[in-house]
Amino acid sequence: MPPTLVHAAFGVVLGAALLKSAYGRRALAVVGFAAALPDLDALLSVLVPGLHGAAFHTVLWPLALGGLLYLDARRDSPWLVARFGPHALRVAAVALLSWALAGTGPDLFNLAAANPIWPLDSVFYSVTGKLEYTTTQGVVQTFYNYSPDGMYTHFVGQRARSFCNPNAWNPTCVASPSGNVERISPLFQGGWQLLVVLAGVAVVAGRERVARADDTRSRGGER
Amino acid sequence: MPSTVVHVGFALLLAAALLGAAYDRRALLAVAGVVVFADLDVFTSLVVEGSHRAMFHTLLVPLFVGTYLYADTRWREESLVRARVGDHGVQVAWVAIAAFCLSAVGLDMFTAAGVNPFYPLFDQFYAFNGQVTWSSETGLSQTFVELTQEPAGASGGGGSGGTTVDVGQKGSSREYRVGSGVDPTRGKEPANVERVFPVVYNGWQTFLTLAGVVVTAVKLRGLPAWTEAHTTRTEGEVPSTETPETGDVEATDD
Numbered sequence: 465m466p467p468t469l470v471h472a473a474f475g476v477v478l479g480a481a482l483l484k485s486a487y488g489r490r491a492l493a494v495v496g497f498a499a500a501l502p503d504l505d506a507l508l509s510v511l512v513p514g515l516h517g518a519a520f521h522t523v524l525w526p527l528a529l530g531g532l533l534y535l536d537a538r539r540d541s542p543w544l545v546a547r548f549g550p551h552a553l554r555v556a557a558v559a560l561l562s563w564a565l566a567g568t569g570p571d572l573f574n575l576a577a578a579n580p581i582w583p584l585d586s587v588f589y590s591v592t593g594k595l596e597y598t599t600t601q602g603v604v605q606t607f608y609n610y611s612p613d614g615m616y617t618h619f620v621g622q623r624a625r626s627f628c629n630p631n632a633w634n635p636t637c638v639a640s641p642s643g644n645v646e647r648i649s650p651l652f653q654g655g656w657q658l659l660v661v662l663a664g665v666a667v668v669a670g671r672e673r674v675a676r677a678d679d680t681r682s683r684g685g686e687r
Numbered sequence: 688m689p690s691t692v693v694h695v696g697f698a699l700l701l702a703a704a705l706l707g708a709a710y711d712r713r714a715l716l717a718v719a720g721v722v723v724f725a726d727l728d729v730f731t732s733l734v735v736e737g738s739h740r741a742m743f744h745t746l747l748v749p750l751f752v753g754t755y756l757y758a759d760t761r762w763r764e765e766s767l768v769r770a771r772v773g774d775h776g777v778q779v780a781w782v783a784i785a786a787f788c789l790s791a792v793g794l795d796m797f798t799a800a801g802v803n804p805f806y807p808l809f810d811q812f813y814a815f816n817g818q819v820t821w822s823s824e825t826g827l828s829q830t831f832v833e834l835t836q837e838p839a840g841a842s843g844g845g846g847s848g849g850t851t852v853d854v855g856q857k858g859s860s861r862e863y864r865v866g867s868g869v870d871p872t873r874g875k876e877p878a879n880v881e882r883v884f885p886v887v888y889n890g891w892q893t894f895l896t897l898a899g900v901v902v903t904a905v906k907l908r909g910l911p912a913w914t915e916a917h918t919t920r921t922e923g924e925v926p927s928t929e930t931p932e933t934g935d936v937e938a939t940d941d
Contacts, residue, residue: 666789
């Protein structure tokens with residue numbers, strides 16, 4: 465799976481894009497953390513090996529929490545607002561979106577796979593492929609494959625039933641890994657991930673200036 | 688080698704993050720246009736051999752435009768650019784420059800095929816690609832920058848004791864070229880040559896593109912009204928004058 469730092473960078477970009485007036489450093493940190501949060505299920509894989517990529521990567525979490533958030537928001541004085549201030553609802557909504565989009569999304573579109581509806585189903589997905597147009601073959605795509613006689617009639621990247629993501633916490637995918645096994649934790653798996661993190665840093669720096677400029681401008685307009 | 692589609696997707700994401708109150712359809716069109724422009728050097732490659740990923744993928748363009756924009760908006764008494772396109776226009780210009788560097792040039796530079804970032808001043812293609820991995824046995828290792836110690840006496844211009852530094856140099860436009868559907872091979876192509884026009888390769892390019900589209904859709908439609916800021920009457924503070932959230936109003940050219 466893309467490293468946690470890459471998820472957080474995506475989350476920060478998402479936060480900068482969607483927080484609007486709720487933008488602030490703390491709000492941005494919350495949204496970035498929400499994108500990194502799913503990767504914490506790697507810790508759970510020490511107990512149950514197959515949980516990484518599933519337990520917190522399932523979009524049922526953000527969906528369920530989104531439902532609770534909606535119910536809270538409909539009340540006259542939402543608890544979240546009373547507890548964290550007037551912008552809490554927006555920050556929470558964007559954080560949940562960040563969880564699903566920046567936390568689960570990159571893993572789903574990656575060979576390291578995620579299970580987006582765990583525990584309803586146990587299948588992990590790796591949605592990868594290519595889409596191109598060539599003058600000799602026309603449109604070529606490998607994302608979806610139809611084979612009535614194959615293992616999957618509609619293949620969109622389902623992984624084997626017993627799929628397990630090895631990670632630094634549980635590198636061997638067995639319930640109790642032995643002590644002296646090599647633990648590997650990728651930080652960047654390609655140039656593009658470094659670029660996304662750089663973009664995240666640039667966005668944090670840039671968004672701060674934008675927020676300040678917009679603020680002074682709107683105040684100047686009011687007076 | 689990400690296609691123009693992926694470049695635009697990533698640029699939409701960056702634009703959404705950085706445009707602030709200047710965000711609207713026209714601004715998005717401008718940013719996307721600038722990013723598409725970079726890939727138009729597939730056509731210059733037909734005339735100047737090997738100039739795809741070089742002619743318009745050079746960072747000298749944003750450097751000059753950025754310097755001019757900075758000088759104009761900061762040092763001139765009355766900014767000509769601001770007088771013409773307004774505060775929001777200047778903001779859009781800065782974001783377009785950022786999107787050009789990060790998406791149009793950046794995505795190509797940080798993937799396998801590379802770009803020629805200082806063309807034509809310094810004609811060298813770079814593909815800054817690699818991995819950084821931590822392992823409990825070997826520690827931190829990276830493949831972005833490869834240092835090779837050459838045996839003494841071997842020819843090599845490396846100033847520091849025959850060490851060559853490989854940051855993904857691919858060669859000059861005479862030695863290296865990046866093919867495209869418009870100009871697949873060096874020189875004149877046979878009539879029946881296969882021309883490949885990529886849309887998305889790999890999951891991550893798909894994700895980047897989809898993320899750009901989703902964020903743009905969410906931002907243009909606006910998040911649901913129930914997520915708007917609440918005026919906190921419960922806290923007994925003086926109601927702030929900032930609560931009518933001016934920033935939340937959909938950007939208009941005021």
